[in-house]
Amino acid sequence: MKHDVKTRKGAGSLVLLLCFLMSTLLSACGNPASGAAGELDGTAAIRKYCTYGAFFRAEGTVDLSELGGTAKDIETAALELRTGNGEEDRTSFEIPFSVSKTKLTFRTAEHLDEGLCLDTLETGDTAAFLKLTRKDGSTALLALADGTGSETTGPQDAIEYYTLPYGYHGRRKVTTAFERAGTTETLVFRTKRSRLPKDVYDIVVDPGHGGKDPGAQSGPYKESEVVLDLGKKVANALESAGYKVLLTRDGTEDPNVNMAYTEYDKDGRVNRTCASRAKLALSLHLNQNKHAGQNGVQIYKARQAGNDFAKSLADELVVFTALDYSTMGGRTEKGVYVRTFSNRELAAERSKARRKGYTFYDATTSTDYYFMIREYGCLATGAYVDGRNPAYGVNEYRTFPQGVESCLCELGFLSNEHDRQVLLNDQRGIAKALTRAVDAYIASLHEEPGSQTADLLAKESL
Ligand SMILES: [Zn+2]
Structure with missing residues (x-):
């Protein structure tokens, strides 16, 4: 079911209050991954992920036949980041993709040092999803599951990233994990305040x-x-x-x-x-x-x-x-x-x-x-x-x-x-x-x- 802010606004004030309390409660639980479970339309597989400089990069594929559509339908692909379960907890940006027959291939940015900068993540959990928009305006929200299938990258090789010093922002540590989102799993960034370990440099x-x-x-x-x-x-x-x-x-x-x-x-x-x-x-x-x-x-x-x-x-x-x-x-x-x-x-x-x-x-x-x-x-x-x-x-x-x-x-x-x-x-x-x-x-x-x-x-x- 789509979580639609317009519908909420159209409903009575009691429903609005309940929704507000619910979303506050869910936000308090701090689980943006499982919070999206009811909205998921499918899964995208991350084939490779890494950091380069201050940027996180993922490349992956989507089997469009599982979504009941074809390559021709897709207008844009975006990386959606969620820090909570409210509309205001979401940010997204368009990413490059290509299609052949029923396979969509995406990467989180054109260049290695563009796209998702880990230094800009808020403290707490940020769940990541792939959002496809079709030419008819409809959208599909997909979990970003680990499809690396290799020994070199995968959950066993979680990224441990330490932010660069900037302004008043204290040091933070960002780790990656794949966390349950309904029947599947999705990529989550865990951001915590942290000291810089002795063996880590800027x-x-x-x-x-x-x-x-x-x-x-x-x-x-x-x-x-x-x-x-x-x-x-x-x-x-x-x-x-x-x-x-x-x-x-x-x-x-x-x-x-x-x-x-x-x-x-x-x-x-x-x-x-x-x-x-x-x-x-x-x-x-x-x-x-x-x-x-x-x-x-x-x-x-x-x-x-x-x-x-x-x-x-x-x-x-x-x-x-x-x-x-x-x-x-x-x-x-x-x-x-x-x-x-x-x-x-x-x-x-x-x-x-x-x-x-x-x-x-x-x-x-x-x-x-x-x-x-x-x-x-x-x-x-x-x-x-x-x-x-x-x-x-x-x-x-x-x-x-x-x-x-x-x-x-x-x-x-x-x-x-x-x-x-x-x-x-x-x-x-x-x-x-x-x-x-x-x-x-x-x-x-x-x-x-x-x-x-x-x-x-x-x-x-x-
Ligand atoms: Zn030289």
């Missing part, structure tokens, strides 16, 4: 290279040394702004170890970054080019991520330091870049695998090339380093459902005179710019239309 600052690996070199200057100095300043600036920061190296590493080969050690930068359950990572690097005139900032992001975070980093660097945007090709926006494997690189990887006697990784031209983007993102970005290449260890978190939203920041060209001066002499400016970018990005998450924080702020300002 942001990873990852100065590239290190040990025996100098990275780019120009005259007496080594990329590994410059980004280490920069990284310490960036970490300090972020800590002063209230973030808990993990620095992947601090210069105490063994100078004889080539860190290009220890990335996948148990205590290497990949496993430490993934284990930190941080939301964001900044991998700091410097460029080099045989043309000394080549200069500027390049921020690389995951192929499936939106431009917002990378754009914020590039823009603040250009506004607050004397660095400029790189003019090199391949950018998606000024200063924002994506690099996936080229066919030539895949061929080289294939021949390397053959030479060393291991099975080629399942990489394609859609796979992110840089490990500090692909592997830090875990399940969300298709991390794949499982130890088959004997030259490396294992990313033990490759199927972990909580990925770090990572940008590889090529801050400038060590081979360019102008950039080099800025990189060596305005490190505080660079640290400040990156901190401003992180602040601006996190603030934007809370200002998204549909965000419950935005709704609360709007209510408070009334």
Whole structure:
């Protein structure tokens, strides 16, 4: 039966009062999942779910024949979130979907870092449903059941997410569960106030290279040394702004170890970054080019991520330091870049695998090339380093459902005179710019239309 507010308004005042008491009582019971049981028209199966940065993402399918309709009938799909059982406890936003015959495939957002931001959930339980609207205006409310059917994600791998600091909002922990909603189960987010555990961080600052690996070199200057100095300043600036920061190296590493080969050690930068359950990572690097005139900032992001975070980093660097945007090709926006494997690189990887006697990784031209983007993102970005290449260890978190939203920041060209001066002499400016970018990005998450924080702020300002 549809729970319709108009019908309630049309009824007598006693019925209205009873309904109000009932809904208050049900809200007090705090079970938005079972509260929706009577309204459910069917089930959608979540095939994969994970977090990426501050966002929860689910992908799944619906068998439309069970709903007695066809693909042609569906006008929109929306994710509906319920914190209680009243109309006012519901928010929803449209999500992308595609249909073929009787199968509907949905995902909670176009990009990995869009859609449901976990930082904006209210304290308490939030149940999630899929709402389909047909072309004739009728709707179907579907439970979001666990259909992962795999060992990598599922109820046994509940997400434990800790919110980023923002405004007056204290820290909160969000866990996922599948809870009974009538004859089926649906996805529920449990949000509680919480301290940040010792081993959980907000942001990873990852100065590239290190040990025996100098990275780019120009005259007496080594990329590994410059980004280490920069990284310490960036970490300090972020800590002063209230973030808990993990620095992947601090210069105490063994100078004889080539860190290009220890990335996948148990205590290497990949496993430490993934284990930190941080939301964001900044991998700091410097460029080099045989043309000394080549200069500027390049921020690389995951192929499936939106431009917002990378754009914020590039823009603040250009506004607050004397660095400029790189003019090199391949950018998606000024200063924002994506690099996936080229066919030539895949061929080289294939021949390397053959030479060393291991099975080629399942990489394609859609796979992110840089490990500090692909592997830090875990399940969300298709991390794949499982130890088959004997030259490396294992990313033990490759199927972990909580990925770090990572940008590889090529801050400038060590081979360019102008950039080099800025990189060596305005490190505080660079640290400040990156901190401003992180602040601006996190603030934007809370200002998204549909965000419950935005709704609360709007209510408070009334
Ligand atoms: Zn580098």
